[in-house]
Amino acid sequence: xMHYDASPTVSAFISDEHPYTFIVGPIGSGKSTGxxxxxxxxxxxxxxxxxxxxxxxxxxxxxxxxxELQDTxxxxxxxxxxxxxxxxxxxxxxxxxxxxxxxxxxILFRALDRPDDASSVLSLELTGAMMDxxxxxxxxxxxxxxxxxxxxxxxxxxxxxxxxxxGASNPGTKDSWWFDYLYSEWPEEMGGPELQDExxxxxxxxxxxxxxxxxxxxxxxxxxxxxxxxxxxxxxxTPEWVNQYxxxxxxxxQRGKPVYKMFNPTLHVAKQELKYNPHLPLILGFDAxxxxxxxxxxxxxxxxxxxxxxxxxxxxxxxxxxxxxxxxMLARRFPNATILVAADPATKQRAQTDEKTxxxxxxxxxxxxxxxxxxxxxxxxxxxxxxxxxxxTEAGPALLVDPRCKQTIAGFSSGYKYAINSKGxxxxxxxxxxxxxxxxAIQYGCMSFVDGAAREARARKHATxxxxxxxxxxx
Numbered sequence: 001x002m003h004y005d006a007s008p009t010v011s012a013f014i015s016d017e018h019p020y021t022f023i024v025g026p027i028g029s030g031k032s033t034g035x036x037x038x039x040x041x042x043x044x045x046x047x048x049x050x051x052x053x054x055x056x057x058x059x060x061x062x063x064x065x066x067x068e069l070q071d072t073x074x075x076x077x078x079x080x081x082x083x084x085x086x087x088x089x090x091x092x093x094x095x096x097x098x099x100x101x102x103x104x105x106x107i108l109f110r111a112l113d114r115p116d117d118a119s120s121v122l123s124l125e126l127t128g129a130m131m132d133x134x135x136x137x138x139x140x141x142x143x144x145x146x147x148x149x150x151x152x153x154x155x156x157x158x159x160x161x162x163x164x165x166x167g168a169s170n171p172g173t174k175d176s177w178w179f180d181y182l183y184s185e186w187p188e189e190m191g192g193p194e195l196q197d198e199x200x201x202x203x204x205x206x207x208x209x210x211x212x213x214x215x216x217x218x219x220x221x222x223x224x225x226x227x228x229x230x231x232x233x234x235x236x237x238t239p240e241w242v243n244q245y246x247x248x249x250x251x252x253x254q255r256g257k258p259v260y261k262m263f264n265p266t267l268h269v270a271k272q273e274l275k276y277n278p279h280l281p282l283i284l285g286f287d288a289x290x291x292x293x294x295x296x297x298x299x300x301x302x303x304x305x306x307x308x309x310x311x312x313x314x315x316x317x318x319x320x321x322x323x324x325x326x327x328x329m330l331a332r333r334f335p336n337a338t339i340l341v342a343a344d345p346a347t348k349q350r351a352q353t354d355e356k357t358x359x360x361x362x363x364x365x366x367x368x369x370x371x372x373x374x375x376x377x378x379x380x381x382x383x384x385x386x387x388x389x390x391x392x393t394e395a396g397p398a399l400l401v402d403p404r405c406k407q408t409i410a411g412f413s414s415g416y417k418y419a420i421n422s423k424g425x426x427x428x429x430x431x432x433x434x435x436x437x438x439x440x441a442i443q444y445g446c447m448s449f450v451d452g453a454a455r456e457a458r459a460r461k462h463a464t465x466x467x468x469x470x471x472x473x474x475x
Contacts, residue, residue: 002080007214009205010034014041018201019164020146022134022182024171025205026246028229030215032076035130035168040098042128042162043105049157056153058106060121060129060145064136066111069094073132074109113137118144125151129165135172139181171250174406175415175435179250184406208233208246252414259382259430259439262389263412267397274306274402282308282337284326285445286370288347288358290314292321293437295408296334297445302395305388305449309333310405312438318358322365330366342448344440345372373447378429381443384450399446408442411435 006014007030013023014034021038025031039059046055061077063069077096083089087098087105098105112120118140129145131137142165150163172178186196205214208230219229234242244251276282277298285295296309311325330337347358347370359370373381391398401408407415415435419427430436 004033004037004080006030006034006037007205009203009214013166013201013203014038016166016201016203017162018199020200021164021166021203022200023166023168023203023205024248025168025214026208026230026248027170027233028215028219029205029208029213030218031168031205032073032132033080035132035166036077036080038166039107039130040103040105043098043103044101045161046103046127046153047158047161048102049153051157053102054104054157055102056104056157057127058125058152059108060124060126060148061107061109061132062112062129062137062141062145063109063132064111064113068133069109069111077107077109112141112145115140117141121145121148124148126163127152127160128163131165131167133169134167135169135176135178139177171244171248173252174250174410174413175252183250204248207248252410257418257420257426258412258414259416259418260385260389260412262386265409265413268389268399268412269401269403269409271403273404274308274400276308276334276337278334278336282334282339283445283448284339284341284368285441285443285448286341286343286347286362287437287440287444288318288344289437290316291437292316292318293441294321294326295405295438295441295445296329297442297449299449300395302393303391303398304393304395305399305446307399307401307405307408307442307445309402310408310438312407312434318361319365322362326366339366339368340448341366341368341370342444343370343372344444345374345376348372371448373444374451375447381440381447384446385443387450388446407435407438411439 009025010023010030011034013021013031014037023031023034039061043055043057043059046057048055061073063073081087081096081098083096087096087100089096094109096107096109098107108124110121112118113136115138121144126145126148128149131142131145134142146165149165150160153160182200182202185193190196191199206212209227211226213227213230216226216229222228222232225231230246234246240251243249277300280298280300283297283299285297287293292313294311295307296311298306298308300306309329311321311329313321313325316324330339341362343359343362347362349357359372362368362370375381385399388399389397401412403409415433416430416439418429419431430439
């Protein structure tokens, strides 16, 4: 007779009623087994058919590749539900049928790893779905799979009592869409934070080094230390691997070479929110285009460049970006600030379609001066940022990022990177990706401090508002 004893975290995950439920934990934590058991827990809660009293349900189990599906997902499933003993296994269709205890459970196993694979599930009629190692799957697969849930059983067989998608995984990387989906506040176009709370539940298991780590009693013991399994697994591994797969800390992509190799999150990310000084000018580093980005910066009396906040966008012109994002940010976070926009020199050039320049749009919308960077040369822009990253002042590093600036931190860590081709050769220019626009804005901002534009702004402010500007707060 099968006996399954779930940890408190896994137990809560299994019984959760949200339509989307995900659990993240270290290797060996029992999360995948819990994800399998959720199938049968939910199947047992399905309403009986009014015809024969059987509880009918149909579930899809998804893994990113066929090899992983065969070697890990199916192996784990068969350990608990051996074919021919617990149910019928139809290898050609990759379908397992469980008919016991008043249940009729169909489980379909599929390998889906590309957005194009979404079309292969559009004819399925499911009760719900499980996504094994969900961080490996694209958004299109999640959306397509969820759209096929709540379609089985039919009303004649009792209808669908509960429907949803859940998954288990080790942490992924912070530059993945999953991290934003699970940890960032949903924008209004996705329903906003209230709908997010109603829709998604995320469970994080303790670190493998935690005395209360899940599943320790079922893991191999290498010594008398209760966490010896994880201590052994950490040997010879990089700190990044240990953080991601044992400490349950989302990592950063290692594909490509980071542009700023000297960036150290423990050094350059403030331990607490940075304080805005209303007596100092606020420099708005700006990158134009249809994906405008802006960074909000100040330089304190120690010479430190403080990155206080960030704005990113998609599919916006300069005018809309100012009206919908920049102005609300200024009113909320930086009231009555004396500001200077530091931008790409190209913002001063007239567009071919009309006589306006991006700079003139910014100046009109924000009522401020736009200062084009002295150069758009990549080496000069990178040098301006690197100069602050490698400098230590009496108060600490010369560049400090507010912890709320998630995109900036991810870009500095690895998102802003040089591409590596199939032969391992590094490109001489950074990738144009979701991090590069904000990185460019930071470069223009840093160049304003190097070029003296920020000092000019400070002088103009002090000429009109004779107040002390020294902020001696040390972060």
